[in-house]
Amino acid sequence: MSEETAQQMAARVAALMGQRLHVSGDGLSEKLARGGKRLPRRVRVAAQELADAAALEGVPKLQQQIDPRKLAEARDVCLRYLEPLGQAARRWGWVMGTMAQVAAGLMAVAAAAWVLAR
Numbered sequence: 552m553s554e555e556t557a558q559q560m561a562a563r564v565a566a567l568m569g570q571r572l573h574v575s576g577d578g579l580s581e582k583l584a585r586g587g588k589r590l591p592r593r594v595r596v597a598a599q600e601l602a603d604a605a606a607l608e609g610v611p612k613l614q615q616q617i618d619p620r621k622l623a624e625a626r627d628v629c630l631r632y633l634e635p636l637g638q639a640a641r642r643w644g645w646v647m648g649t650m651a652q653v654a655a656g657l658m659a660v661a662a663a664a665w666v667l668a669r
Contacts, residue, residue, distance in 0.1 A: 556608060557617060560604075565578060567629070567630070569582065578605075579598060591632065597628040600625040
């Protein structure tokens with residue numbers, strides 16, 4: 552089985568950006584230009600490395616500059632962030648976040664009532 556090329560890695564990350572962040576564009580470079588600010592810095596840098604490597608891959612003399620290990624790490628960073636969670640996990644996270652906000656609000660109201668009662 553052959554290794555995944557830089558262009559395939561970039562296409563996979565671009566597809567995930569389209570699904571998860573709803574960013575339109577034709578390639579990873581264009582999607583980064585449009586929606587890169589929505590990504591955390593570390594993921595954005597890794598995605599830019601993938602886009603640069605995909606561009607270099609088309610030129611045989613520049614292809615030697617691509618470090619496969621660094622490229623694989625950049626892909627892993629992007630995929631760990633962009634792999635979509637299941638719908639049930641997202642819903643559960645939303646419920647837990649809402650419950651935490653309600654609990655914090657109730658504690659603040661109880662503390663204010665206690666201070667005013669004294």
